[in-house]
Amino acid sequence: MNGNVVSKNSFWRRCIKQRYLIMMVLPGFVLMLVFKYFPMYGILIAFKDFNAMDGILRSPWAGLKHFQAFFDSPMSWRIIKNTLLLGLYSLIFGFPAPIVFALLLNELRITLFKRAVQTITYFPHFLSTVIIVGFVHEFASMDGIINHVMGWFGVDPVPLLNFSANFRSLFIGSSIWQELGWGAIIYLAAITGADSALYEAAVIDGANRWQRIRYVTWPAIVPATTVMLIMKLGSILSTDFQKVLLMYNPNIYETADVIETYVYRLGIMGTQYEYSSAVGLMLSLIAFVLITSGNYISKKVSENSLW
Amino acid sequence: MKTYNEGLGSRMFDVFNYALMVALCVIMLYPLLNTFSISLSDPDLIAQGKISWYPQGFTIDGYSFIFQSNDLLRAYKNTLIYVLVGTVLQLLLTSLFSYPLSMGNFVLRKPLTIFVIITMVFGGGLIPTYMLIRNLHLLDTLWVIVLPGALSAFNIIIFRTFFQEIPKELRESAYLDGANDMKILFRIYMPLSKALLATFALFGAVGFWNMWFEAMIYLNDMRLHPIQMLLRRMIVELKDMNDHGGLQRYVEMHNVNPKNIKMATVIVTILPILFVYPFVQRHFVTGMLVGSVKG
Numbered sequence: 001m002n003g004n005v006v007s008k009n010s011f012w013r014r015c016i017k018q019r020y021l022i023m024m025v026l027p028g029f030v031l032m033l034v035f036k037y038f039p040m041y042g043i044l045i046a047f048k049d050f051n052a053m054d055g056i057l058r059s060p061w062a063g064l065k066h067f068q069a070f071f072d073s074p075m076s077w078r079i080i081k082n083t084l085l086l087g088l089y090s091l092i093f094g095f096p097a098p099i100v101f102a103l104l105l106n107e108l109r110i111t112l113f114k115r116a117v118q119t120i121t122y123f124p125h126f127l128s129t130v131i132i133v134g135f136v137h138e139f140a141s142m143d144g145i146i147n148h149v150m151g152w153f154g155v156d157p158v159p160l161l162n163f164s165a166n167f168r169s170l171f172i173g174s175s176i177w178q179e180l181g182w183g184a185i186i187y188l189a190a191i192t193g194a195d196s197a198l199y200e201a202a203v204i205d206g207a208n209r210w211q212r213i214r215y216v217t218w219p220a221i222v223p224a225t226t227v228m229l230i231m232k233l234g235s236i237l238s239t240d241f242q243k244v245l246l247m248y249n250p251n252i253y254e255t256a257d258v259i260e261t262y263v264y265r266l267g268i269m270g271t272q273y274e275y276s277s278a279v280g281l282m283l284s285l286i287a288f289v290l291i292t293s294g295n296y297i298s299k300k301v302s303e304n305s306l307w
Numbered sequence: 308m309k310t311y312n313e314g315l316g317s318r319m320f321d322v323f324n325y326a327l328m329v330a331l332c333v334i335m336l337y338p339l340l341n342t343f344s345i346s347l348s349d350p351d352l353i354a355q356g357k358i359s360w361y362p363q364g365f366t367i368d369g370y371s372f373i374f375q376s377n378d379l380l381r382a383y384k385n386t387l388i389y390v391l392v393g394t395v396l397q398l399l400l401t402s403l404f405s406y407p408l409s410m411g412n413f414v415l416r417k418p419l420t421i422f423v424i425i426t427m428v429f430g431g432g433l434i435p436t437y438m439l440i441r442n443l444h445l446l447d448t449l450w451v452i453v454l455p456g457a458l459s460a461f462n463i464i465i466f467r468t469f470f471q472e473i474p475k476e477l478r479e480s481a482y483l484d485g486a487n488d489m490k491i492l493f494r495i496y497m498p499l500s501k502a503l504l505a506t507f508a509l510f511g512a513v514g515f516w517n518m519w520f521e522a523m524i525y526l527n528d529m530r531l532h533p534i535q536m537l538l539r540r541m542i543v544e545l546k547d548m549n550d551h552g553g554l555q556r557y558v559e560m561h562n563v564n565p566k567n568i569k570m571a572t573v574i575v576t577i578l579p580i581l582f583v584y585p586f587v588q589r590h591f592v593t594g595m596l597v598g599s600v601k602g
Contacts, residue, residue, distance in 0.1 A: 014414045015414055018407075020487050020488040020489055021406075021407035021410070021413055021414075021488055022414075022415065023489075024404070024406060024407050024488065025403070025404050025408070025415065025419060027403065027404075028403060028458050028463075029404070029419070031400065031454060031457060032423070032426060032458055034439075034443075035436070035439075035455040036430060036431075037426075038439050039430065039431020039432065039436040039439050040429065040430070040431045040435070041431075041435075042435025042438055043431055043432065045434075045435065045438070101331075104327065104328070105328075107320070107324055108324065108328065109321075113325075113328075117328050119585065119588060120335050120336060121331065121332070122588065122591075122592075123335070123581075123584060124335060126513055126517075126580050127517075127577065128517030128519065128535050128538075128576070129517070129519070130517075130519050130535045130542065131577065133542065134538065134569075134573060135338045135342075137542055138338075138342075139338070143356045145341075145359075177335070180331075181335070185592055185595050185596065186595070186596070189596055208314060208316070208317065209317045209320060242519075242520045245520075246542075246543075260433065263432075263434065264433060267437070268433070268434070268437055268524055273434055276433075280432035280433055280434055281432060283432075284429065288428055291428055
């Protein structure tokens with residue numbers, strides 16, 4: 001009892017003593033409370049029949065009506081499938097590319113050339129999504145370079161982005177184009193960390209080029225690769241929906257429409273707040289489970305984790 | 308490196324590798340050079356699909372058109388404001404918030420760290436955030452662009468870790484000299500963190516420069532739109548024009564080819580980044596690594 005009072009006192013005394021520190025965190029605290037926590041409360045709307053006059057709290061409860069409506073809708077299967085496939089294909093094709101690139105880059109022996117390649121390949125990372133998608137529209141158009149090249153093989157030109165079969169290739173291809181160089185940085189750093197004594201020993205032992213890559217360079221980047229893979233798996237559902245929004249059109253919703261673009265169309269353009277919040281909430285929940293388990297596994301497997 | 312004994316296979320690999328790298332660079336550069344070339348080329352030659360690596364039938368009509376229209380200059384000015392205010396606020400608020408968190412004896416260290424980490428794994432999502440911002444009457448203001456993203460859990464953790472590395476003896480001797488924490492942050496910690504601040508200023512600036520989605524949903528007033536939104540309108544609208552044969556009408560009306568205009572706008576949007584990029588590339592790379600190694 002007595003100890004309780006003392007510790008309480010000392011807590012407040014410490015607060016007063018550290019008032020400058022508390023003042024310093026105050027603006028950031030308020031901003032995060034408003035912009036990060038308040039929307040979490042706003043999620044309640046997914047369980048309500050929202051009425052703007054009553055506000056979120058006083059609007060009547062609707063139970064799981066909006067969730068039910070989503071699963072009953074013919075759209076649900078399509079957008080879940082599209083989100084999963086886009087994430088999965090992005091992982092399969094987008095994940096190994098920077099690793100291979102880093103390994104090949106490491107084999108270049110003219111430093112100046114190597115640095116030039118790095119400078120050129122890092123640059124697209126800094127271009128905005130709008131510009132990247134602008135390139136895609138340009139190259140995929142009737143008179144664009146892709147149709148031009150296809151013409152050499154006798155294929156007639158078509159507006160490629162109007163066919164759902166092309167969407168994923170164009171989306172993932174342009175992402176690889178943009179992130180190939182930048183994504184290699186982390187692996188290059190890991191390679192630099194490899195002990196150069198190991199290389200010398202390998203040479204003396206008569207290891208050829210391939211063996212040096214296989215038994216010295218590759219083991220050096222395995223830890224980074226593992227962590228990156230786990231993190232990528234955790235965020236497999238977080239498609240770059242802003243890029244999808246810029247790229248898609250109603251003709252290709254069949255493959256291009258993902259959960260978040262659907263939420264955007266219904267919620268912000270169609271003002272169906274409750275329904276779209278419910279759909280968004282389901283996505284957040286699945287993503288939450290994936291990210292936390294990814295982080296957990298990463299912590300177990302290696303020293304690295306998000307928190 | 309010369310000590311390696313070179314077999315035929317090894318040398319063939321080198322040839323293949325260098326060729327591949329050159330090919331990659333060509334693929335990386337082509338879209339940029341092609342855009343640049345089209346922006347400066349004669350409309351007829353563009354229509355015939357003759358422009359690839361360099362401009363032909365030189366014209367600067369596209370550039371003179373965009374610099375005469377108020378749209379571009381206004382969008383450019385808006386972007387500069389968002390970049391400047393957004394980046395400064397981000398650095399300032401993150402530093403202020405992270406400094407106390409970096410001190411072992413700060414009373415609220417534990418609860419605030421949890422408070423921050425929760426935002427890392429859970430968020431309200433698009434629609435509740437949109438409704439909140441609408442209810443706060445922040446639509447069509449500068450604040451909706453610069454405030455919601457000013458603090459991120461990720462940045463706070465990196466700043467905190469960096470501040471923890473600074474020897475606390477510096478702080479303690481400053482206390483003895485009568486300095487308060489505010490002074491210590493601005494006079495001692497921030498000057499010692501120049502490398503960190505520079506890196507995050509660069510990332511922040513690029514982020515705000517490339518921002519468009521927030522502008523699309525939160526800014527209905529086109530006079531507030533940043534340059535990326537102008538570009539988006541051009542790309543989407545011109546695509547529609549191509550499809551519906553409206554292109555010819557546009558050319559006759561304005562006496563300029565819309566492709567010249569579009570590509571010229573892309574070029575002036577990329578140009579600032581292109582100019583600073585070679586000088587700051589090193590910082591970006593260190594920043595990227597700091598971000599991935601943090602503890």
